[in-house]
Amino acid sequence: MSSAALETKETVAGLGEKYKYGFVTDIEMERAPKGLSEDTVRYISAKKGEQEWMLEWRLAAFRRWLSMKEPNWARVRYPAIDYQNAYYYAAPKNTPLKQSLDEVDPKLLETYKKLGIPLHEQMALAGVAVDAVFDSVSVATTFKEKLNEAGVIFCPMSEAIRDYPELVKKYLGSVVPVTDNFFATLNSAVFSDGTFVYVPKGVRCPMELSTYFRINASETGQFERTIIVADEGSYVSYLEGCTAPKRDENQLHAAVVELVALDNAEIKYSTVQNWYPGDENGLGGIYNFVTKRGDCRGVRSKISWTQVETGSAITWKYPSCILRGDESVGEFYSIAIANNFQQADTGTKMIHLGKNTRSRIIAKGISAGKAQNTYRGLVSVYGKAENARNFTQCDSLLIGRDCGAHTVPYIESRNPSARIEHEATTSKIAEDQLFYCLQRGIAQEEAVALIVNGFCKEVLQQLPMEFAVEAQKLVGISLEGSVG
């Protein structure tokens, strides 16, 4: 290998070392007893002050989970998880729901500041409503009043279960059924918080909604549940960001996200996932086993997923769209970066049920170090989906020679009028590209960032403006492209 390529490898390896969210907040925690049993489920439900129906729902999920097996079809390798050797509930002591930010423990606010999320500032400047989930509970929701005026519900899931039980009953498990898969079922039993969003008919949500997820406690899993419902003719854009401290152990994150878009409604869901990826030897890191699915239930509805996945030791995640309504549209834009010993198996499912449904998939995978990066995607056209259209583009970029990129597309069509296109490329950061940049005065690290930035451009452009900066930094990029 040429020395330039070698240096590139080191530069990229260096990015992984500089995980700046690896600190731990010293805060008194309240936890459920270790292990997982019906008692754990009851403990969580009681902590949340839930009604009987919710507890029964959880217990049914738990009983089901006991009979299920962990999936093993993904291209990821990890030692067996001991589900009894973890905590399923951890919360900062004395911080139940707050009415205003002033009541939140200053240590927590300090943590969010370190994460680059100045809640106050965002309230004032960005016009972004933020819900912050710290380990298992939601600690602060900003901008509630303004949203209330518009009739938008944006609150922690536990609050929604208490205050809007009919809405929750109607939509909880309606997109990702309790029995869907091992991790989703586990989540159904033990989820402790998350975010609930309801946008009423005809309302365009007046601001970007955002949730920051933070795992702080050790040996603790995080199981949040998010539901977003966009009623007829409404629009909402939502972004989640995730970080966790550096720890030598692996921690499990098994979230479930359910989106429902009714007639003519649109949901834009963006993720910047930067869970701790483990160190350069592959020690520690988050297992990110997440089920995300959107149901385009109404005619001409639209759901768009955008994800920037840079963190986690293992990512197992397939944000999907069920295109049920006629003329509904599903989109998936993804950047997945895997470095060192990270493993990513991610992609999407586009299920075309309605007539004239369209889907678009743009996936960019970047592999470095000894990482393995797999795109796995399903495009399925059912018999009644006349004139369904899909376009898929999967591009892989390799840095160094010890990493791998894999593309596993599944295509099923039961309607002869369907048109499905799939394009895939694999490329390397070429030595001549790097040399060209260096010769023009651009140093190695910036050159790599520039090239990777160019590679990811189509996806980065999909992110809400307010969050583009964060994502670009994350990718190791300075995007000063305003002159372009």
Place this chain on the structure above:
Amino acid sequence: MLDIKNLHVTVAGKEILRGLNLRVDAGQVHAIMGPNGSGKSTLSYVLAGRAGYEITEGSMTYNGENLAALPPEQRAAKGVFLAMQYPVEIPGVTTMMFLKSALNAQRRGRGESEMDAIGILKTVRKKAAALNISEDMLKRALNVGFSGGEKKRLEILQMSLFEPKLAILDETDSGLDIDALRLVAEGVNSLRAPERAMLVITHYQRLLDYIVPDRIHVLANGRIVAEGGKELALELEAKGYEQIVKDAA
């Protein structure tokens, strides 16, 4: 400005330059001519600092500094520019964005403040117009889908934008038709200046009709085997490389 003494360079274990001597002063334009495989491109790459080109003996002094000790991006900041024979494509990065990144990286490298986006845009537009480079080209991804002529014109635009002290043009004439050649040569000639040295590397005499050098060096088997004024190019054209190399031996 540039003083190369007894330079030996190996690439992948094979010696390509074998005791090359060359001196270029500020304000001068020198041409390096030579047959294929004589080491012309190796010379340009080793001056620019490309990885994999190992100096085993000899020295390269640039404005009194040991050039070999500087990483390539610092050489660029200090005014070494190489117009490449095969400019590379960088998908997704607009030409304008690239020019801005490079110019500011060089300025930072010299301890100067960065130029703002508007200032760069204005400067680039002005210089681009002179080279018949359209606004649209500046918005397209760097070199992606550019014709051979467009790529070479963009190299000259960069030379004009970065205002280097030592400009090396590696086979800039290759792949150009006569109109493009003239345009590129005009661009180069307009950059001739008392404080700037240029090294024009070419296989054919043709380019030297348009860019008239102060001195010509003939490179063969990794060494300079003949030197002379601009008339040497005509002699080469008449006799061919083989005869000149023989005469020199």
